[in-house]
Amino acid sequence: MADFRFLHAADIHLDSPLRGLESDPFAPVETIRAATRRAFGRLVDLAIAEKVDFVLIAGDIYDGDWPDFGTGLYFSTQTRRLDQAAIPVFAIRGNHDAANRMTRSLRMPHVTIFDHATAHTHRLEALGVAIHGQSFADQAVTDDLSRKYPPPIEGLFNIGLLHTSAEGYTAHARYAPCELSRLRSHGYDYWALGHVHERQELCRDPWIVFPGNLQGRHINETGPKGASLVTVSGGAVSVEPHVLDVLRWARVNVDLDGAANETEAMSRVQTELEAALRDAEPWPLAARITLTGTTGAHAALFREGLRDKVLNEAQGLTGEHRLWLEAVKLRTRPPRDTGLPSEPELPARQDNLGRLLTEIDALAAAPPPGLLGNWPNLLFDRLREALPDDHPLHACANGDLSGILRQARDRLEAALSGET
Numbered sequence: 001m002a003d004f005r006f007l008h009a010a011d012i013h014l015d016s017p018l019r020g021l022e023s024d025p026f027a028p029v030e031t032i033r034a035a036t037r038r039a040f041g042r043l044v045d046l047a048i049a050e051k052v053d054f055v056l057i058a059g060d061i062y063d064g065d066w067p068d069f070g071t072g073l074y075f076s077t078q079t080r081r082l083d084q085a086a087i088p089v090f091a092i093r094g095n096h097d098a099a100n101r102m103t104r105s106l107r108m109p110h111v112t113i114f115d116h117a118t119a120h121t122h123r124l125e126a127l128g129v130a131i132h133g134q135s136f137a138d139q140a141v142t143d144d145l146s147r148k149y150p151p152p153i154e155g156l157f158n159i160g161l162l163h164t165s166a167e168g169y170t171a172h173a174r175y176a177p178c179e180l181s182r183l184r185s186h187g188y189d190y191w192a193l194g195h196v197h198e199r200q201e202l203c204r205d206p207w208i209v210f211p212g213n214l215q216g217r218h219i220n221e222t223g224p225k226g227a228s229l230v231t232v233s234g235g236a237v238s239v240e241p242h243v244l245d246v247l248r249w250a251r252v253n254v255d256l257d258g259a260a261n262e263t264e265a266m267s268r269v270q271t272e273l274e275a276a277l278r279d280a281e282p283w284p285l286a287a288r289i290t291l292t293g294t295t296g297a298h299a300a301l302f303r304e305g306l307r308d309k310v311l312n313e314a315q316g317l318t319g320e321h322r323l324w325l326e327a328v329k330l331r332t333r334p335p336r337d338t339g340l341p342s343e344p345e346l347p348a349r350q351d352n353l354g355r356l357l358t359e360i361d362a363l364a365a366a367p368p369p370g371l372l373g374n375w376p377n378l379l380f381d382r383l384r385e386a387l388p389d390d391h392p393l394h395a396c397a398n399g400d401l402s403g404i405l406r407q408a409r410d411r412l413e414a415a416l417s418g419e420t
Contacts, residue, residue, distance in 0.1 A: 001128035001157055001235065004053040009227035010163075010194030011213035012040050013096065015071045016063035018247070019218040020326035021286055026315060027324040031284075035247045036063075037074055039215035042244045043227055044078045048085045050229060053127055055087060058194025058211075059094025059136070059163030065103050072106045083110035090114070090122060093135035094163035094194055095175045100138050114161065119149045123156070132188070133161030136176070146178045152187035157232060160191045166202065166210075183208050190230065190237060197221055199228075199241060207237055216249040219288045219326050224248070248280040249326070250287050256332055257293030262309075265297040270313045277323055284322040287314075290329040298334040306330060360408065367402060 014036050021027040047055050066072055079089050089111045093099060099116050112122060116137035123130050130153045134145050145162065152158040160183070164176040175195060180202055183191050191208040199212035211228040213221065226244040230237065254272045259265045269289065276287055289310055291301060307328045314323045 001155070001232075002126065003231075003233045004127045004129065004157075005050065005229065005231045007043065007047050007050075007052050007055045007227055007229055008058065008192045008209065008211050009043055009055065009214060010058035010192075010211055011060045011094070011197055012036065012043075012057065013060055013063040013213060013215070013217060014040060014075055015067075016217050018286070020288075021324050026311075027286075032247070035245075036215045036217070038246045039225070039244050040075070040078060042246070043214060044081050046227070046229070046242055046244065047082060047087055051085075052087060052229070054124065054129075055082060055089045056131070056159070056161055056192045057089065057091035058161055058192050059092050060096040060194060060213075061091060061093070062097040062102070064096055065101055069104060069106065072104060076106055076108050076111075079108065079111050088112065088124075090131050090133070090161065092133045092161050092163055092194075095136055095139045095141065098136035098139045098141075119145065121150050121153070123153075128156050129159065130156040131159045131161055136163060141176045142174070143176065144178045144182075145176045146183060146186065149186065149188075152189075157190070158188040160186065160188045162191060163194045165195055166193065180208065189232075197225075199226075201239070207239055209239060211241070215245045215247070219249055219251065219286075222249045222251060246283060248283045248285050250276050250280065250285055251290065252276045252287045253290050253292060255293045256291055256295040256297065259293070259295040259297050262297045262300040265291070265295060265301060266309060266313055269310055270317065273314055273317055273323065277317060284324070286324050286326050288326045288329065290331055292331045294333045294335050296335055298332045301330055301332060 015033075016036050018032045018035055021032060043055075061075060062071060082089055091111060092114045093102075093116065114120065114122075114133035114135050116135040119132060119134035121130050121132045132149050134149070146160065146164065149160055149162075162176070162178070164178050165174045166183075167177070167179050184203055184206065189206050191206065193202075193208065193210045196210040197213040197216075198210065200210040202208040202210070207230075209228055212225055214225055214227065216222060216225050224243040224245065226242045229240045229242055231240070252272050254265075254269050256265050256268060259268060269291070273287070273289075277285055295301075307325065310328045311325055314325060317323060
């Protein structure tokens with residue numbers, strides 16, 4: 001068996017819209033739209049620079065059916081660059097580019113796409129490599145495709161190219177689920193997986209790897225993104241992650257506990273944004289800002305204009321507009337004493353609003369059974385797909401009635417109090 005190297009990528013999602021920056025007037029629309037293309041272009045650049053022997057793409061090249069032929073033409077143009085460098089490309093279709101979803105097509109003889117009818121094998125005899133794979137025929141494949149993958153070919157380096165949710169990744173749609181123990185015992189030397197967008201090395205003997213997607217597309221895909229460069233030398237396998245994204249997403253939590261006023265609160269916001277920018281360098285950053293803690297600035301922050309105030313702090317940090325806001329979330333609380341032992345801060349209000357807030361606190365401390373009936377679960381079931389992951393209804397549907405009541409109390413106080 002010869003020494004060789006290859007790139008393992010997955011979940012490119014070409015021309016997928018980057019969601020969440022529509023309301024930031026400084027967000028560069030064209031840069032955002034082109035992010036997935038630029039990331040794929042960097043993958044091709046890396047393959048050529050490293051002179052790899054082949055490239056593997058473990059599904060979801062596209063984000064669904066092409067709106068026009070531009071998406072397919074870009075992929076074809078970039079993979080022709082690899083063909084001209086004598087670097088073959090082997091790919092499978094995942095749930096986003098399954099055979100039943102694609103109504104447009106282009107002839108691409110320079111790319112080998114595995115068929116969806118059954119798992120089969122491509123040999124690279126000069127390298128002593130066998131690549132086994134199967135594409136998705138339909139978007140919702142619920143069978144364990146790996147069970148029907150061919151046995152390893154003796155004397156060759158066997159690679160399994162598979163789009164799968166794998167065990168333990170319930171946050172991702174459960175397509176082509178498989179068990180780690182089954183992959184380990186199948187006899188392959190490397191499993192090149194796709195579908196899970198976070199980089200994961202599930203096993204190193206043999207290597208079973210999710211490289212993650214090439215480019216984060218929304219706030220739930222934070223941190224560096226890229227592909228894996230795999231080197232096989234003398235029978236030993238090493239795997240090196242390479243960062244290829246061109247725009248970074250991050251959640252920035254700002255603790256305002258004890259902040260006396262809005263000025264101090266905005267100063268802390270600026271400090272945390274500076275740190276987030278440093279972590280993202282040199283890439284531009286799309287951030288969700290969440291303000292937490294018990295602060296005297298709560299009422300002022302609750303009022304109109306919070307997003308614009310935070311946006312002003314963000315834009316003051318960089319002249320090149322490298323920082324954009326996906327959202328600003330307010331999770332602060334006002335400093336006051338409700339009379340309950342857990343919150344000894346300031347004297348309780350003695351007016352009607354104070355009495356109402358105390359009643360809500362008492363309910364939150366020990367919510368009566370059936371207080372809200374079954375309506376939160378019914379509503380949550382209907383809205384599950386549309387709600388962001390930190391929507392208060394998630395806490396309510398998960399049984400956190402105290403949390404939902406406290407959020408309601410804090411919003412009520414901020415809206416009705418005369419504090420500034």
